Amino acid sequence: MSDATDKVRDEFFSEAQEIIETLSRNLLALDAAQKAGATDPSLINEAFRAVHTLKGLAGLFGAARMGALSHRLEDVLDDLRLGRMDLDPVALDALFRSIDVFGAVLTAERKEDDAPLPAVDELLERLDQLGAAARRGQAPSSEYDLDPGLLAVLTEYEEHRLHANIEAGFALYRLRVQFELVSIDRALEEMKERAKRHGEIITYLPTGEAASADSIELDLLLASKRDLAALIGALGGDNVVIEPIPRRARSGGAHRPSVAPAGAAGRAQELASIPAAVEPVPAPSDPTLRSVTQTVRVDIRKLDSLMNTVGELAMVRSALHRVFERVRREGQRPLAAELQRLHRTFERRLAELQDGILEVRMVPLGQVFDRLARVVRQIGRELGKEIRLVITGAETEIDKLIVEELSDPLMHMIRNAIDHGIEAAERRASVGKPAVGTIALNAYQKGNHVMIEVEDDGRGIDEEALVSRAVSRGIVQAAEVPQLARSEILALIFVPGFSTRNEASDVSGRGFGMDIVKTNIAKLGGVIDIQSEPGIGTKLTITLPITLAIVSALLVRVADHVYALPLATVSEAIAFDPAGVRVVDRREVMTLRGATLQLCRLDRLFGLGARPGEAGGAPRRFVVVVNVGARRLGLIVDHLFGQQDIVIKALGASLASVKGFAGATELGDQRVGLVLDAASLIEEVLASHDAHRPEASLHG
Amino acid sequence: MADLARTGSARALRRHAGHQTGAVRELLGFVLAGDAYAVDLTRIREILTPPPLTRVPRAAADVLGLCSVRGLLVTVLDLRRCVGVAESAPTRRTRLLLTEAEGGEVLGLLVDEVHQVVRLGHGEVEPASSLGADMGDHVMGVGRRDGAMIVILDLAVLLARRPSGAGVRDG
Numbered sequence: 001m002s003d004a005t006d007k008v009r010d011e012f013f014s015e016a017q018e019i020i021e022t023l024s025r026n027l028l029a030l031d032a033a034q035k036a037g038a039t040d041p042s043l044i045n046e047a048f049r050a051v052h053t054l055k056g057l058a059g060l061f062g063a064a065r066m067g068a069l070s071h072r073l074e075d076v077l078d079d080l081r082l083g084r085m086d087l088d089p090v091a092l093d094a095l096f097r098s099i100d101v102f103g104a105v106l107t108a109e110r111k112e113d114d115a116p117l118p119a120v121d122e123l124l125e126r127l128d129q130l131g132a133a134a135r136r137g138q139a140p141s142s143e144y145d146l147d148p149g150l151l152a153v154l155t156e157y158e159e160h161r162l163h164a165n166i167e168a169g170f171a172l173y174r175l176r177v178q179f180e181l182v183s184i185d186r187a188l189e190e191m192k193e194r195a196k197r198h199g200e201i202i203t204y205l206p207t208g209e210a211a212s213a214d215s216i217e218l219d220l221l222l223a224s225k226r227d228l229a230a231l232i233g234a235l236g237g238d239n240v241v242i243e244p245i246p247r248r249a250r251s252g253g254a255h256r257p258s259v260a261p262a263g264a265a266g267r268a269q270e271l272a273s274i275p276a277a278v279e280p281v282p283a284p285s286d287p288t289l290r291s292v293t294q295t296v297r298v299d300i301r302k303l304d305s306l307m308n309t310v311g312e313l314a315m316v317r318s319a320l321h322r323v324f325e326r327v328r329r330e331g332q333r334p335l336a337a338e339l340q341r342l343h344r345t346f347e348r349r350l351a352e353l354q355d356g357i358l359e360v361r362m363v364p365l366g367q368v369f370d371r372l373a374r375v376v377r378q379i380g381r382e383l384g385k386e387i388r389l390v391i392t393g394a395e396t397e398i399d400k401l402i403v404e405e406l407s408d409p410l411m412h413m414i415r416n417a418i419d420h421g422i423e424a425a426e427r428r429a430s431v432g433k434p435a436v437g438t439i440a441l442n443a444y445q446k447g448n449h450v451m452i453e454v455e456d457d458g459r460g461i462d463e464e465a466l467v468s469r470a471v472s473r474g475i476v477q478a479a480e481v482p483q484l485a486r487s488e489i490l491a492l493i494f495v496p497g498f499s500t501r502n503e504a505s506d507v508s509g510r511g512f513g514m515d516i517v518k519t520n521i522a523k524l525g526g527v528i529d530i531q532s533e534p535g536i537g538t539k540l541t542i543t544l545p546i547t548l549a550i551v552s553a554l555l556v557r558v559a560d561h562v563y564a565l566p567l568a569t570v571s572e573a574i575a576f577d578p579a580g581v582r583v584v585d586r587r588e589v590m591t592l593r594g595a596t597l598q599l600c601r602l603d604r605l606f607g608l609g610a611r612p613g614e615a616g617g618a619p620r621r622f623v624v625v626v627n628v629g630a631r632r633l634g635l636i637v638d639h640l641f642g643q644q645d646i647v648i649k650a651l652g653a654s655l656a657s658v659k660g661f662a663g664a665t666e667l668g669d670q671r672v673g674l675v676l677d678a679a680s681l682i683e684e685v686l687a688s689h690d691a692h693r694p695e696a697s698l699h700g
Numbered sequence: 701m702a703d704l705a706r707t708g709s710a711r712a713l714r715r716h717a718g719h720q721t722g723a724v725r726e727l728l729g730f731v732l733a734g735d736a737y738a739v740d741l742t743r744i745r746e747i748l749t750p751p752p753l754t755r756v757p758r759a760a761a762d763v764l765g766l767c768s769v770r771g772l773l774v775t776v777l778d779l780r781r782c783v784g785v786a787e788s789a790p791t792r793r794t795r796l797l798l799t800e801a802e803g804g805e806v807l808g809l810l811v812d813e814v815h816q817v818v819r820l821g822h823g824e825v826e827p828a829s830s831l832g833a834d835m836g837d838h839v840m841g842v843g844r845r846d847g848a849m850i851v852i853l854d855l856a857v858l859l860a861r862r863p864s865g866a867g868v869r870d871g
């Protein structure tokens with residue numbers, strides 16, 4: 001027993017040593033890059049990952065000093081990585097110092113010497129100062145009075161572009177443009193083309209307000225170095241309103257301290273003139289003690305009930321907005337202006353409240369990942385395979401409820417990867433792979449979604465074996481095989497009944513197939529995709545929504561029913577051209593910018609029947625393109641109403657098995673609208689071969 | 701009570717034993733396809749004029765749709781379809797009975813018309829088993845009031861055995 005413990009301890013030390021060496025190499029490279037006048041973000045990323053792994057390792061072995069140190073170091077590297085802090089010589093010195101201190105800590109741990117190490121506390125304090133200095137300078141976007149709702153939906157790239165433009169000294173403008181729904185596709189491209197000459201369009205979003213039912217209003221966020229007059233001259237028009245986005249009332253650059261003691265304006269100026277590096281630092285306090293005393297545990301149901309209240313307030317907001325619209329139409333201008341001001345304030349505060357509650361619900365994925373690290377160790381031992389687990393993005397945050405439900409599916413995916421993916425050591429050696437198999441667990445945020453990848457460097461999936469098993473199980477007909485696309489073949493592993501107990505091994509078997517994994521992920525509003533290269537490895541990607549609470553949705557009409565489509569899954573809406581529809585393999589498809597888009601006629605899928613008058617002059621319809629992960633689908637709808645914030649309420653148990661809906665919501669006029677579940681519709685229409693056989697759905 | 705307990709619906713009756721204090725039972729009387737029915741009054745939370753309903757595609761056949769009752773999402777069932785009698789278009793008198801199903805889901809039950817609360821002593825209720833074999837087990841018994849027959853439904857049994865909506869579209 002104690003032999004085994006010693007062995008584990010030895011492994012811990014050698015792994016920690018290795019990571020510290022890697023970190024040291026990274027820092028040296030960073031230093032060299034810095035001296036050459038460039039910062040390589042990938043190096044910072046690597047250093048961050050190294051320290052993060054070190055932190056996980058320290059947690060696993062109860063090495064508290066190392067854990068505290070790597071935790072703080074991780075924060076600093078995260079600040080550097082995300083551009084919240086500049087990599088200057090002061091920061092680099094502190095980072096280099098950490099290598100020495102880690103060495104000292106490791107030596108002490110090895111000797112099981114618990115005597116306090118002053119060097120650790122000293123470095124912690126230094127890192128604290130760095131962090132405090134960085135936090136004083138806020139994200140550059142906070143200089144601008146941007147709608148928090150807008151900031152929340154920016155993709156990482158868009159956010160990056162936003163910051164880059166602000167840093168380059170460009171001003172931000174909001175272009176509010178009315179588009180005719182029929183021609184929005186073309187008109188938007190034209191607008192983008194024209195705007196490009198004067199700056200960069202960072203993002204565009206529907207506003208949910210439109211002058212008429214046939215138009216849609218978009219806000220374009222433009223960064224430009226030209227002034228307002230020049231932009232109005234270049235881009236203005238009847239349907240375009242250009243407004244500069246005001247900077248927040250604050251003087252000075254982003255790196256000047258903005259916190260001043262209340263009522264001490266003179267002192268604030270004095271402080272502002274002192275360079276950040278030599279500013280008085282708050283008295284060091286014990287971080288762990290503080291977090292204990294300042295943390296409260298909250299039952300998540302209380303947060304749910306708060307969130308419901310916010311949802312009801314959101315409905316009040318919508319109602320207020322309708323009143324404003326009516327008053328404006330009736331021409332009572334002063335009253336309308338006042339209402340609009342009130343509405344804006346309400347909207348902003350409500351968004352803050354909502355964000356606050358959502359933030360409380362969020363927990364880092366690291367909570368599950370830590371458990372998985374132990375699973376990997378254990379399974380690797382059971383199967384006699386050496387596995388290295390590389391985790392990135394454990395700090396990515398997601399709704400607490402989702403985290404709870406993720407543990408089992410992820411564990412199963414990892415079991416599968418170790419059992420079926422990673423080859424035995426001899427086999428790996430014979431194909432020239434390192435003896436130690438690698439499983440990467442990556443998490444990152446992408447817009448309103450969190451992506452989790454489980455990737456192994458194993459043998460990949462044997463497609464032929466997959467197909468022959470599917471044929472022998474009667475899941476596909478032998479005649480259909482040649483027509484199967486690669487992605488369809490790989491997707492076979494998600495079909496219920498594909499994996500069976502008698503073929504599964506001890507580890508990944510237990511009658512728990514990938515179909516269950518997929519169902520569990522779908523219950524959370526997510527989808528799972530698979531990629532695999534023979535001999536190289538397999539990657540499973542889970543796409544999940546960040547939260548399950550309030551969402552912005554596009555309201556659409558199909559036949560005479562109104563449905564809500566969460567905007568997070570909508571990529572665009574275009575006019576539907578029946579002449580452009582082709583039937584391929586009994587599925588209706590159209591071409592969208594060179595790519596094939598499968599279509600789904602919601603009225604037929606739902607059996608809603610034709611609208612009166614459809615037989616006559618065909619009315620104009622629309623295709624709403626939804627995408628989840630890499631898969632997309634064009635939903636054919638009759639009308640677009642615009643955008644609205646909705647609170648999704650779960651359907652009752654008696655409707656739990658009805659497919660295609662994520663829940664229902666109140667539309668504000670006492671009516672209930674069903675919320676379409678893009679993930680399950682995509683699943684149903686794209687994945688199922690059999691469900692789409694009815695002849696009726698084939699002809700336009 | 702003693703003679704009822706020996707009958708086939710003893711199980712159903714026992715389920716309601718908690719509500720049956722004393723010899724008199726309070727029931728809510730209503731009409732389905734022209735006939736008088738009743739359910740245990742304590743099972744009904746509220747009686748409403750039906751709000752606008754939203755149809756749920758691909759739900760089970762007896763689901764009429766969804767509505768919101770002061771912010772609460774309610775699944776509405778056509779009690780006529782549940783029982784298996786003829787349907788007719790809604791009238792001024794059509795009502796929605798709110799009840800809580802097992803598991804806490806609030807369901808709305810559409811009925812043609814609501815009568816008054818009926819109080820029946822045990823002597824006035826005949827167990828379903830004594831009336832012939834063709835009564836479903838969702839019938840608790842039959843009451844008589846002024847010579848008219850009132851079918852007493854067991855909501856727990858009726859709601860528990862309804863299809864959940866699975867596979868309705870494919871089948």
